Amino acid sequence: MELIIDGLRKAIEMILTGDREILEITWLTLRVCLMAILISSLIGLPFGMFLGLKRFKGRKVILTLINIGMGLPPVVAGLWITMLLWRSGPLGHLQLLYSPTAIVMAQVLVSLPIVTGLTSSAFQQINDKMLLQIKALGATKIQTIMILLKQTKIAIVAAIMAGFGRVIAEVGAAMMVGGNIQGDTRILTTSIVMEVSKGNFDVALAISFILLTVALLITAALTMLQQRKRLS
């Protein structure tokens, strides 16, 4: 109990005094996670929409793969990316291992299936009759998409939030492909692991509070966006 209070106090102290290292780590975490979820959304939303609306051969196979991907353990993603980026691996010449870019790659790998899968579920639920009606009213393709996006807004933001939750909580892959290098690839989750292994439980707790605050702020912003009443 005392430890928790100590941790909280330390967290507040770190934020108030502007502990340079912790600020840098937090900033890097934000950049990496937002970048990852942005890429996942840019690919996953259109792809999920496509999978949800179109019917074609092999679609069920793709959906199954994506659903498996939703549960892809981050360490597995980390291991694959590591082997890909090794100096002796196929992308070794890019020298990306142990860089923030590598972390983004691993995070996209674990969050893309979530965003895609949940988006496609949302679009699969759209009533066929409604699609017919939209067509009957003579909507253009773009207009149709806009209407459907409106319909699925809540589910789409939920998909983004679920993906974001995955990337900000992720530690196994970030440790493997990032290496937890000070001032370079150390993010909040990997610092927590390191501080625990150093036996600095108070610092680890403090960082965990900072991580939770960051997650809370972003999720709250997205929730506001999701729950806003339509103004049209």
Next chain:
Amino acid sequence: MLKNRFFATLFVFMLLILSACGNTEPDQADAKEKKTEPKAEPTELILATTTSTQDSGLLDVLLPIFEEENNVKVKTIAVGTGQALEMGTKGEADVLLVHAPKSEEELVTSGDAVNRKRVMYNDFILVGPKDNPAGVSGEDINAAFQKINETKANFVTRGDDSGTHKKELGIWTAVNIQPSGDTYISTGQGMGASLQIANEKNGYILTDRATWLAQEKNLTNLKIVVEGGKDLMNIYHVMQVNPEKHDMVNSKDAEKFVEFMISSETQDVIEGFGKEDYGQSLFFKYTE
């Protein structure tokens, strides 16, 4: 056209993220330049090392000096010695700082590592529950291992192919015991985490002194039971990964790093490290 305010907002939000991502780079570059004046872009050196050098805080003291002197950015990958050596044989690292002399010699023989130099030592100690159920003490580590085995007291092992794990296995081999059973707890984790487990499970555990001193405050159920025997010396070597055998190895900076580690200035820093916090050195000079 953008009737839908929601998607407009989402779009702006994403743009903001993008610009935030884009902006940071020049910011950081600015900050760096201010610090180091108009120096050339630093080269990168990958150092694969053991968790003990990082968890004890030694590298936090040494690396900034080296980076400043040579305009190099050292990327430290702190893993078990087994994995660090494996990174050497695969050419994934440029320079290694490890403590498993026998396995290191294999790397030198196979030609994966060159320019291997002795750097420092500290010692292994056996820690165990305060009530000491196996009744071990003194300096003789072999006798202590035998007693623990006979009394079936809990023993926690790293089980991760690290330098400390290799050392422990060497002692078991020396006393001709194949440890097994419920009382032999294999964690597969680093030194700090394993010490925690020993603390909770009332087990004996072999550890390096540096990690023990750094974590002692959290390990309220444990105390040192065996120390000081000369078999318990823990020797660290630094070596370069052979650039002739592996592509893309940064041998220029790796060589500088080896030189740096055995220079007398660095050796003084190593021996001075920890005196302030623990009242004793965590590592001792030990060049050839």
